[in-house]
Amino acid sequence: MFSNFDFDVIIRSLPYLFLDGMTFTLMLTALATTGGIVFGTLLALMRLSAFAPASILAAGYVNLMRSVPLVLMIFWFYFLVPYIGQWVTGAGQPIQVGAFVSSLVTFTLFEAAYFCEIMRAGIQSISRGQISAAQALGMTYPQTMGYIVLPQALRNMLPVLLTQTIILFQDTSLVYVLSITDFLGAASKIAQRDGRLVEMYLFAAVVYFIISFLASRLVRRLQSRIAIIR
Amino acid sequence: MITLSDVSKWYQAFQVLKDCSTEVAKGEVVVVCGPSGSGKSTLIKCVNGLEPFQKGTITVSGISVGDRKTDLPKLRARIGMVFQHFELFPHLTVMRNLELAQMKVLGRGKKESDRRGMQLLERVDMKEHAHKYPGQLSGGQQQRVAIARALAMDPIAMLFDEPTSALDPEMINEVLDVMISLAKDGMTMMVVTHEMGFARKVAHRVVFMDKGEIVEDASTADFFAKPRSERAQTFLSKILQH
């Protein structure tokens, strides 16, 4: 079974796997997380606002994103973003954006729905008294949100936000369907070129496991330290 | 300075305030007391617009609180409020708690805000704690900082919503002492409280509320000596037994 396990193919492809593949994966994760949290917080504020159209729009968006598979969304945006680019810039044809941009847009918009729910819970967990105190000092709504509510909400939800980031990290493997060279894509390309499916896929699984495992351990440690501070 | 005129408020179908009318003149200290559910906390929160009300008018220094055109944040910056649960901002140091509104609402510079903040911390005897976080302070200490925070805005009047109700007994006096000194300095104050000792010492008038109505509104001496309504008499007898 393992007699002709070719470690060499793994070692030879390490540069390609990590410099090309993992870099893409990590960049996509980092950028989509940042964009997702920003947009997600905006959505959460909209959902919680008293202005009904904003609330309904945000709720509709979040429910839509959460009803549909990520794979379908990846296809959707792959075709949609060029047309949106054309509409926004008034060009004559759909704008070619390339796989990285379209997957960045996809992941940011998709994960924002999940970050929205996390931030919504965070914002709602801040006691009304804090908002009253800020308002009593004469702070406007943006000031109250920006200086008092959101900083506390982010701090409280940090472990959950980080866990969602780990999920995002794993989800990026789905860009495979667009034949993009992320970490899994790179492993897959080597596997098919050299006929070494077992070695490459097992290696990929091990790498993903180690990264996700260590990351979730760190989050758990962070969580227990936050609990002590309270 | 503060005038309430026939103020009524409903939560859905339930009426929490019924035609409340009273006044707090400049430099006056008015204590609002009454049993739980009498609406006294709600009433005081209407004065700076934290709670909306459906009928009647409230004016502070001539500005109508209920008027839609009133710039509420600006008005609130001129009225200080102290809460039952202190409500210091836990993610900011004491100093930052005092600076924040001065800088972002009044537009003061950092140096000036710090100077004013330190001045007030000294006044409430909390100077050494300037760089601590609220979580590191006791309840009484937090409430004193909260009073300093409100005073940092140089308000024309101060509202207190049961400032000592959440404190352990041994810390109540340190807060009351600050409030008494404020009153003696001539601050216009409206205080919702059960602390009748405080009322007797510095209050000019006592307003007694029950079930959303203002039942009695008399000078302190009159209120304690001969309360006119039966409800006030019952309330006083229960409270003064301690």
Place this chain on the structure above:
Amino acid sequence: MNYNWNWGIFFETSPDGVHSYLTTLLLGTGWTLATALAAWCLALALGSLVGVIRTTPYPWFVRLGDAYVELFRDIPLLVQMFLWYFVLPELLPVSLGDWLKQLPDASFYTAVVSLGFYTSARVAEQVRAGITSLARGQRFAALALGLTLPQAYGYVLLPMAYRIILPPLTSEFLNVIKNSAVALTIGLMELTARARAMQEMSFQVFEAFTAATVIYIIINIAVTFGMRWVERRAAVPGLIGAAVPAAAH
């Protein structure tokens, strides 16, 4: 916008010569639901077992259960599917491996097994949370009456735990339905795969994906309402809803 809309495309015959595009999409939906349901049954069975094991007073069992959950949660679903589909047949004895590779509907079975194991780890987490959220006294009371540990779980702990975790279990089931789309990478012709095929053959990109989106939304709504009905039927009067702690997440 130089895109030619053609909503009538659904009624045109697809390249297989037999079905209309609409029919192919519905066939895909059938595969989606079949995969999801089969995987869900596997996930519930395995996940409940592992979840229960993690709450027993035997440290080695607990550690085993924890390792199981960690393994299936830290590897992306797509990678897990590839392992089951490409790697497993190679690691087995040659005859078994060859049989697997030639199995008709191999992608269906692989998808069900892969999705089942992946989801079972998440179900195990929910079941564990549900059981631990019960007052400790429940277990002691059951044991004090003379019930064995399996009986205590079966008659006392699990019936309440399942009711508590119905809401998160519902989201897990919805996740299974969505995750079935990942199997298109190993050749399963479920709904998303069909929409992609339709897009490639007919060039009517947005019609195809809109139809798939609408179908997923309908499934979502149906399942949500269905589970709400189940929740109501299963509710214990006076208990659930009043004092349920948020620990069941």
